[in-house]
Amino acid sequence: MPDIMGEYVDRLVTVEMRNRGMNYGIVRQIYDAARAEGGGRPISARAAEALxxxxxxxxxxxxxxxxxxxxxxxxxxxxxxxxxxxxxxxIYWGLKAIPVFVTEECHAPPVVASAKAAAVMVRDFELAKTRRMGGALITAPEDRSITADWAERIVTEYNPKAVIAIERLGPNDQGFVHGSTGVRKDCVDLGHVFLAAQRRNILTVGVGDNGNEIGFGRIYDFMRDFHPYGRECQYEGGTGVITTIATDVFLPASISNWGAYGITAMIGFLLNNREVLQTPEMERKILEACLDAGGWEMRYCTSRFIVDGTVGESSMSIVQLLGDMLRLNLAEPDRGLSHGVMKTAKVPEAAE
Incomplete structure (x- = not known):
């Protein structure tokens, strides 16, 4: 059953909707490469089972x-x-664990606002750990020279059992972080957190949508040849945007949020708990909270109700469909009143 639901979860979160001015016509091929590399099973199911x-x-x-x-x-x-x-x-309501967001200080306001709208309060870690009062937040140091040591320290101190990347940019083979169209970004390299986790055999999961996000290192060679900016950038000497940072399980999605929603739905399925997935109404609140806190839509760089060029209602619809898939798959078998009595499986007779 996980693979049956996972198959269609994966199909839903990889429906491509992109303007032709961006890298388009690529999501299906990227997904197929990632699925084959991972052994062939639906990736959302594998990620949820691992978590x-x-x-x-x-x-x-x-x-x-x-x-x-x-x-x-x-x-x-x-x-x-x-x-x-x-x-x-x-993670909080379903697995009863402690989510700890790791991000740069500039990204903290929309992360905290989104979590609050999802009914996960961001508190002091000790309260979260000892009193089960929501999750916590770690922000990276601004001094880039100490990022690797800082990553080793927090992985040792907090001892996470899993490290997940959602739309987090990772470095290429030159150690530089880029946007998906070859523009170099001046930011902290949080790939060090994943490298520190992997040295300790901690589970890592990645979700991305365009080659430059942590996790794509899992299909690095394929992406280098396939992606329009796999081997070049918008400046001389750039060797491409594809990150070298791999994760144990990697799910490429049309929009990274959608990939995360798919994994959430699969966790709900495995736990037999519909409540872990947000409702469409909560999804609206999450998106609005993110936008109001400065996490703007990237296409026009405004607070319009948009995610990666798609209207917010599209994300609400993805959540609606995932929620209905979860509801139907968790329901007791029932043909309704118009289809007659269900067949029962024959039980083999016991051998004498």
Whole structure:
């Protein structure tokens, strides 16, 4: 059953909707490459199973997000924080664990606002750990020279059982972080958190949508050849936008938020708990909270009700469809009144 639901969850969150001025006509091929590399099973099902298997009540889970920078979107974009909030909801209310957001200081306001709208309060870590009062937040140091040591320290100190990236940009083979169309970004390299986790055999999961996000290193060679900016940038000497940072499980989606929602739905299925997935009405509140806190839509760099060029109602519809899939798959088998009595499986006779 997980693979049956996961198949259609994956199909839903990889429906491509992009303007032709951006990299388009690529999501299906990227998804197919990632699925084949991962063994062929639906990726949302694999990610959810890995998280449910690794994370127990009281454990810590890092959720790393944040894309978009000054001057266009000084507090980041509306793709990332809502997906992080959705997974935090599943981790907190479903797995009874402690979601800890890891991000840059500039991205913190929309991350915190999105989490609050998803009914996950961001509190002091000790309250979250000892009193089960929501999740917590870690912001990266501004001094880039100490990022690697800082990442080692927080992974050691917090001892997460999983580290998840949602729309978090990662470095290429030169150590530079880029936007998806080859523009270099001046930001903290949070890929170090994943490298520190992997050295300790901690589960890592990535969700991205355009090659430059953490996780795409899983299909690095394919992306280098396939992506329009796989081997070049919008400046001389750039070697492409594809990140080298891989994760244990990687789900490419049409919009990263949607991929996170798909994993949340699959966690709900595995836990037999419909409540972990936000409702469409809550999704509206999450998106609006993110936008109001400065996590603007990236296409026009405004607070319009848009995520990656798609209207907010489209994200609400994705959540509606995922919620109905979850409801129907968790319901007791029932043909209704018009289809007659269900067949019962024949039980083999016991051998004498």
């Amino acid at each position: 449910v298997g690794a994370v127990k009540p009281g454990d810590v889970v890092f959720i790393v997000t944040g894309a978009g920078y000054y001057p266009e979107v000084p507090n980041g974009e509306s793709d990332g924080p809502p997906g992080a909030a959705s997974l935090a909801r599943a």
